[in-house]
Amino acid sequence: MNALSPMLSPPILSIEAVVKNFRGLRAVDGVSFTVAKGEIVALIGPNGAGKTTVFNMIAGVFAPNDGDILLEGQSLVGLRPDQVCRAGVGRTFQLVKPFGNLSVEENVVVGALRWAADVAEAKRLAREVLEMLGLADKRRLPARSLTLPDRKCLEVARALATRPKLLLLDEVMAGLRPAETDRMVETFQRLNRETGLTIVLIEHVMRAVMALSHRVVVINSGKPVCEGIPAEVVRDPRVLDCYLGEEAV
């Protein structure tokens, strides 16, 4: 080994003291964390803590007022959402946004066209992704006819089809039954293991957070509270105080 290699691989994502104001309200106030390549990090906190705002800043929906967001060392600040996607960030929306009048397969084809050379290739990849997420038998249905769990699944399928380096999941487990949650968790674990996909998720379903994440970042009122491995974070008095409550876990 040469002298340079002992250094840890640089983080795929670093959030550096980002600040976001909406008029008078400081929604995010100096949040920082990094995500290593291949890691699964959960972003948790009470409603209104600023989690989705952090996601929207990463995804280019709006720019932070201060601080920086780096993907593999390159700043994402100032890029449009489509440019952030092409830089390698896939995302889902908390309130799902299916292309309702298109078929399930067409929805995923749109995502696959991000890198596919042509529509035929995009269709092949769309099939693969739909197989993997268990939506293959519904591929010809219009997306608007799907149930909420299936729509969430489609949201994930579409984002995965863009072949992201980093996947942002905004409450994809909310509203799923425990069995469905477990299946979704398994899918993400398999993807993470087999393809090295890095995932940052916002999640209230602690069952999923505990099973899936390697590390948890807690924020409250736009400010960082603490971070660590799931088992430690859920016993941290500050987290119990602001979010989980004394009865948790």
Add this chain to the structure above:
Amino acid sequence: MKQRLALLALVAAFALAPLAAGPYLLSVLMLVLTMAYLGQAWNIMMGFAGQLSLGHSLYGGLGAYVAAALFVQFGIPGALGLVAAIAVAVAAGAVIGALGFRFGVKGVYFALLTIAFAEFTRVLFEHIPGLGGPGGLFLPVASRAGVDLLYLRGHPLMFYYLILAMTVGIFLLCRRLLESRLGFYWLAVREDQEAAAALGINVFRAKMWAVMLSAGLTAAGGVFFAFYYNTLFPTQAFGMDRSISIILAPIVGGLGTLFGPILGALILTPLGETITWGTEALGFNAAGLKQLFYGLALLGIVKFLPDGVWPWLRRRLGWDGDEDGSA
């Protein structure tokens, strides 16, 4: 497959119609084809990319006036004027699109912008010297015989087959587009712009392609109009009436579908003609009755078949899942 056969039968029927039809019926069929062609061009913007234009007469009128003026003033052949006409209309579409899409003018506000542009272009053309003003621009007709596709002069049958070819051409182009990358981008933008952007689609660029393509194709229809009717008035060419008549066929037939504009034109034009003929036969002057009927037809469609006639007919025929599958 069934749809393909039905389409071939339809094209064959139109192609053979001049053998049996008299001049009046042919002129009605030409109206059907013109309506289908212009509707298809508008459908690219609204049906595919979801951008409502209520001022499409702007592009048709610009196309008509540019090619006609070049011919009347400088003797430039219509086929060459067509190139200039398309270029001007595409540029106009680009300006309106850039203004609207860049500054986030959406939905009805974008539609209002398109109306405003059509209206002030109408006023502008009433005051450009050398174009006849409100009195109209008239194209000289040397002879109504022969076939001169360069100068776009000749027998009415030449115009009939020209618009038939244009309608078939735009249908095939739109089918190609819907199966293309750009087509998927348009549909995604139509359904949800935010989700489309999150999947890497440059929403602005996709919408610009739609408005420019739609404008250019509409302008070609305008050139056809100018050289077939040989008269142009700003109040008609850039009028709201024209804009509305362009959008009727695809709305009645089925927004965003390939067959919709054709079916809509096949339903509306003959019925409109029947009404005109019927009231004339009954001997009373009924200006605007046709428009009233179109309005009622539109109300009926919106109430009972909000997706248009074609999606309903396709389900009734059991042709779902055939080609033309989009939306």
